[in-house]
Amino acid sequence: MTATTLTTKTADSIASTPGLVNTIRSEWIRIWRPSFRYGGFGVLAFFSVLISYFIYSSLADPSAADGPAGPGRAPTTAADLEQAGGMIHALGSITSLAGIVVLSLWAIAAASDYDSGLIRVLVQAQPSRLRLLGGKIIALSFFTVLLSAATVLITSAVARPLARVYEVDTEPWKTDAAAEMASGFFNFLIPVLVWGLIGLMIAVLTRSSGTAIGVGIGWLLVVEGLISIWAPDITHLLPGGTLSALAAGGTADLSWASALGLTLLYGAAAACVSLFAFRNRDIVS
Amino acid sequence: MSAITAERLTRRFGELTAVDNLTFEVPSGGVVGFVGPNGSGKSTTIRVLLGLIEASDGVGTVLGEPITHPERFAHRVGALIEAPTFIGSLSAWDNLRSMAALRGISERRIHEVLEIVGLAGREKDKASTFSLGMKQRLGIAAALLPDPELLVLDEPTNGLDPAGIVEIRTLLKSLADGRRTVVVSSHLMSEIQAMADDLVVIRFGKLLYSGSLAGLMEDAVEQVIAAPEFGTDLPQLIGAIESRGWAYTSHGDLVQIELPAASSADVGRAANEAGVPLRQLTPQQDNLEDIFLRLTGGTDAELAASRGEQRTTGATS
Structure with a gap:
């Protein structure tokens, strides 16, 4: 065909206003690239196995028990594991690290569009910025659901051989296994999704994946730690503390329902700030 | 109908006026050169016209639609703004597939645009393995996906060797026909002179000339x-x-x-x-560059220096 021919068929196939589904499909192709796919699943699988091992091995050596426990969490005992849902008990400790991984992935997905200049092409092709970012959030959420499901499956899969090695009774695991898995999956997924939204928000505001990841991890590991020294009474209400509390199924300071409500609030706030900033700021990169 | 119109278009960044009261018209069909030295406001003007950044003042239309509503013309416009941008770890095919999906365009069109830009057979290669010239052609392929009535290419020959420049020039000439308008922005006057029918010339965000290349060349000494x-x-x-x-x-x-x-x-x-x-x-x-220098009355360095002096004077007075 010649370059000068305007193809009627193609013109017919063009929707006058690309829809949200198109945006999600487009985003998914970019998210499902090898570095993202193998990086995301690989790192979370690694952490799942490593933290599970630490938890089970610390049962044999109680002096090492503090290691994997998250904020507001007591060291794991054999009794904790010998309960219904014990096979995914490690998820509570994996959540913070998984949150960092997901925050980084979402931040990279959003900020790399600015870093590379791809954002110019995307916004020109889809001028509705709310639809563009909405599609990205939905695609990344679906990716995070897959990541979370894989993490839950891997954690439960490695629990059984570890229990055998460290002589943990697995008989209670047979009680309501499906319901326990579903509940563990939910308590893992929601905080991780909100970490992703926070990563997205920082990336949209800073327009740099490196800065976004640095700020996110710095907040979780440094700022919340410092606040816990100065104002320990509010630590459980901060994003890191709240999300960890939800992942743990609630803590003494924050019930599961309160943690869920506060987590959803953080998620909604992050999404709103991202959408507002993305919609109103010029594309100058 | 004009492909693009701008009336008193202005864009300020703090104290800097990057686009200064621009009024011009781009006719439909053919190649239109958007000319000016580096930093003259070409890219900013293009971004304003395509809805990437808001105008501080003035109005404009693209394909008859106001630039304040880019969703009305986005599906009829293809653009390559500054450097071509792709995900290096994805193949050329997947990069184009992602853009086609965003626009709701069938994958059949990807074959067509790869054929047009001469990259057929290389679609499975990762974008990161492409040379600069191939990346430029891939960028043009992405811009061609919607079979646009208006193709806007910002510095499409940047960084190319002479052979690559000739290749892109030939391609762009072939893309411009009675129905399609190709707007090419460049700081390389010789390039524009070799391919453009009409010109918009700006410097420091101000319009110097808008009209046919032949009309401007009448002033050639x-x-x-x-x-x-x-x-x-x-x-x-x-x-x-x-x-x-x-x-x-x-x-x-x-x-x-x-x-x-x-x-x-x-x-x-x-x-x-x-x-x-x-x-x-x-x-x-005189070539276009000579005329351009005569229009502006000096070289970039001279004018930049005089502009700097004016700013300094303004700041201290």
């Missing part, structure tokens, strides 16, 4: 340059020129005669009749 083989013959040569009433200037043993370039044979005959053998007889016509 034509002259014939002659030099005698022996310096001692210069007075006889000048005498022959003066006797015919031709205006001239001399620099050393070079004589610049203000005559149409086609009159060099007349100069040769005059020298011959005066018995002056010539070392040089060269017809010369």
Whole structure:
């Protein structure tokens, strides 16, 4: 065909206003690239196995028990594991690290569009910025659901051989296994999704994946730690503390329902700030 | 209908006015050169027109639709803004598939655009393995996906070697037809002169010229340059020129005669009749760059310096 021919068929196939589904499909192709796919699943699988091992091995050596426990969490005992849902008990400790991984992935997905200049092409092709970012959030959420499901499956899969090695009774695991898995999956997924939204928000505001990841991890590991020294009474209400509390199924300071409500609030706030900033700021990169 | 119109278009970034009260019109069909030196506001103007950044003032239309509603024309416009951008770890096919999906375009069109830009057969290669020229062509392929009525290419020959520049120029000429308008922004005047039908010339965000290339080239100064083989013959040569009433200037043993370039044979005959053998007889016509410099009255460095002085003066006064 010649370059000068305007193809009627193609013109017919063009929707006058690309829809949200198109945006999600487009985003998914970019998210499902090898570095993202193998990086995301690989790192979370690694952490799942490593933290599970630490938890089970610390049962044999109680002096090492503090290691994997998250904020507001007591060291794991054999009794904790010998309960219904014990096979995914490690998820509570994996959540913070998984949150960092997901925050980084979402931040990279959003900020790399600015870093590379791809954002110019995307916004020109889809001028509705709310639809563009909405599609990205939905695609990344679906990716995070897959990541979370894989993490839950891997954690439960490695629990059984570890229990055998460290002589943990697995008989209670047979009680309501499906319901326990579903509940563990939910308590893992929601905080991780909100970490992703926070990563997205920082990336949209800073327009740099490196800065976004640095700020996110710095907040979780440094700022919340410092606040816990100065104002320990509010630590459980901060994003890191709240999300960890939800992942743990609630803590003494924050019930599961309160943690869920506060987590959803953080998620909604992050999404709103991202959408507002993305919609109103010029594309100058 | 005009492909693009701008009326008093202005964009300020703090105290800097990047686009300053621009009013111009781009006719439909053909190649339109958007010319100006680096930092003249070309990219900012394009971003304003395509809805990437908001205008501080003024109005504009793209394909008859207001630039404040880019969703009304986005599906009829393809653009390559500054450097082509792709995900290096994805194949050319997947990069285009992602853009096609965003626009709701069938994958069949990907084959077509790869064919047009000459990348058919390379679609499975990762974008990171492409040369700069191939990346530019891939960027143009992405811009062609919606089979656009208006194709806007910002510096499409940036960083290319001479062969690559010729390749892209040939491609762009082939893309412009009666229905499609190709707007090419560039700081390379020679490139624009070689392919454009119409021009929009800006500098420091201000409009210098808008109209046909031919119209601008009418202002080109034509002259014939002659030099005698022996310096001692210069007075006889000048005498022959003066006797015919031709205006001239001399620099050393070079004589610049203000005559149409086609009159060099007349100069040769005059020298011959005066018995002056010539070392040089060269017809010369201003190119776009010469005209551009005459329009602006100086080189980039000179104007930038004078602009800096004005700002300094303004700041201290």
